[in-house]
Amino acid sequence: MKSALVIGTGLIGTSAALALASRGVLVHLADQDPDQARTAAVLGAGTEEPPEEPVDLVIVAAPPAHVAAALADAMRRGLGRGYLDVASVKGGPRRELEALGLDLTAYIGTHPMSGRERSGPLAATSDLFEGRPWVLTPARDTDTEVLNLALELVSHCRGVPVVMDADAHDRAVALVSHMPHLVSSLVAARLEHAEDTAVRLCGQGIRDVTRIAASDPRMWIDILSANPGPVADLLSEVADDLDETVRALRALQSPDEAKRRKGTDGIHEVLRRGNAGQVRVPGKHGSAPRVYETVALLIDDQPGQLARIFADADMAGVNIEDVRIEHATGQQAGLVQLMVEQKAAPGLSAALRERGWTIRQ
Numbered sequence: 001m002k003s004a005l006v007i008g009t010g011l012i013g014t015s016a017a018l019a020l021a022s023r024g025v026l027v028h029l030a031d032q033d034p035d036q037a038r039t040a041a042v043l044g045a046g047t048e049e050p051p052e053e054p055v056d057l058v059i060v061a062a063p064p065a066h067v068a069a070a071l072a073d074a075m076r077r078g079l080g081r082g083y084l085d086v087a088s089v090k091g092g093p094r095r096e097l098e099a100l101g102l103d104l105t106a107y108i109g110t111h112p113m114s115g116r117e118r119s120g121p122l123a124a125t126s127d128l129f130e131g132r133p134w135v136l137t138p139a140r141d142t143d144t145e146v147l148n149l150a151l152e153l154v155s156h157c158r159g160v161p162v163v164m165d166a167d168a169h170d171r172a173v174a175l176v177s178h179m180p181h182l183v184s185s186l187v188a189a190r191l192e193h194a195e196d197t198a199v200r201l202c203g204q205g206i207r208d209v210t211r212i213a214a215s216d217p218r219m220w221i222d223i224l225s226a227n228p229g230p231v232a233d234l235l236s237e238v239a240d241d242l243d244e245t246v247r248a249l250r251a252l253q254s255p256d257e258a259k260r261r262k263g264t265d266g267i268h269e270v271l272r273r274g275n276a277g278q279v280r281v282p283g284k285h286g287s288a289p290r291v292y293e294t295v296a297l298l299i300d301d302q303p304g305q306l307a308r309i310f311a312d313a314d315m316a317g318v319n320i321e322d323v324r325i326e327h328a329t330g331q332q333a334g335l336v337q338l339m340v341e342q343k344a345a346p347g348l349s350a351a352l353r354e355r356g357w358t359i360r361q
């Protein structure tokens with residue numbers, strides 16, 4: 001990638017621009033608020049000058065409600081070879097673009113699973129995405145070239161690409177991002193009218209639980225409005241757990257010893273389940289990279305090949321953790337390397353071979 005245009009130079013757009021600029025990519029910066037683009041340029045993220053010719057990749061990093069319109073405008077003006085967005089929800093923006101009747105072969109929806117509770121270019125850092133998952137949601141008709149440009153962006157930002165279906169992504173982030181955000185806000189909300197004498201005692205525990213409650217409500221209204229069903233379902237499960245926890249605590253106040261024992265068991269179960277969930281949270285920034293097995297297959301460079309591979313892997317029940325594509329020079333062929341969990345590799349090779357793919361040993 002030689003050139004890029006970042007539309008929306010806030011926290012995420014400027015962080016990506018800083019990473020690209022530091023790797024020699026010519027980055028053009030645009031924002032509906034020119035002050036934001038100017039600030040990003042001053043920080044060394046690129047130039048405010050508009051591109052004179054189509055850039056390799058247009059990156060839309062505006063709030064979710066503005067993504068489809070910004071992409072549609074950029075596509076109609078032919079500003080790039082490839083287009084992507086980084087919005088925290090993926091199903092809605094794609095459906096909005098489809099409804100506009102645009103050719104989406106040059107578009108891929110993406111989402112870096114990294115951010116901060118602060119907005120704007122001044123909160124940006126070039127290493128924001130290092131070691132963090134960056135979800136790519138190619139569709140059946142996504143051009144291989146565009147997927148490659150997205151992978152190049154993730155690689156320049158030192159993120160870890162994860163390929164997913166857009167709606168599966170939205171259900172997953174409801175669990176690991178959107179519902180936790182609301183729970184954090186609800187915990188922090190208890191402090192709004194609390195006594196100063198209590199608030200003064202805040203230690204690290206509540207700081208950890210409430211950090212993200214400082215985020216911009218306008219952005220989160222956009223995010224939650226685009227994913228309300230899955231978030232409501234999860235929050236309703238949390239509400240049921242809260243009811244049970246309250247019942248267990250009330251039982252602990254009982255003079256009856258048997259009831260108190262039941263209360264202790266109830267609380268123990270809540271804490272045990274918490275431990276069990278917490279150990280499943282993957283190592284964050286800087287954790288050791290996981291070792292994956294590679295399944296390599298040859299493809300001819302036809303539209304839709306990658307989407308079919310992802311669909312076949314999905315049918316085989318295998319999660320693709322990373323993907324790399326090598327093009328054979330001068331030939332309409334390429335080598336796709338799928339990185340998967342070690343134990344899943346033999347089954348995936350067999351399933352893909354059965355579906356007619358040529359597996360390279």
Ligand SMILES: NC(=O)c1ccc[n+]([C@@H]2O[C@H](COP(=O)([O-])OP(=O)(O)OC[C@H]3O[C@@H](n4cnc5c(N)ncnc54)[C@H](O)[C@@H]3O)[C@@H](O)[C@H]2O)c1
Nearest residue numbers: 008010011012032061062063064066087088115116119120
């Ligand atoms: N904040 C996070 O933690 C995080 C993490 C991953 C992805 N995201 C996604 O990244 C996107 C940007 O989020 P952010 O945190 O950088 O927000 P931000 O508020 O820091 O920046 C958004 C920028 O977009 C600009 N903008 C708004 N509408 C625009 C339009 N129509 N055209 C051009 N520019 C426009 C704003 O002026 C602002 O500068 C959102 O879609 C968000 O869902 C956010």
Ligand SMILES: O=C(O)C(=O)C[C@]1(C(=O)O)C=C[C@@H](O)C=C1
Nearest residue numbers: 088112113114115116117177212
């Ligand atoms: O670390 C934070 O501040 C974040 O909340 C980042 C976070 C997340 O929930 O993990 C928030 C929203 C984005 O869509 C992606 C990442």
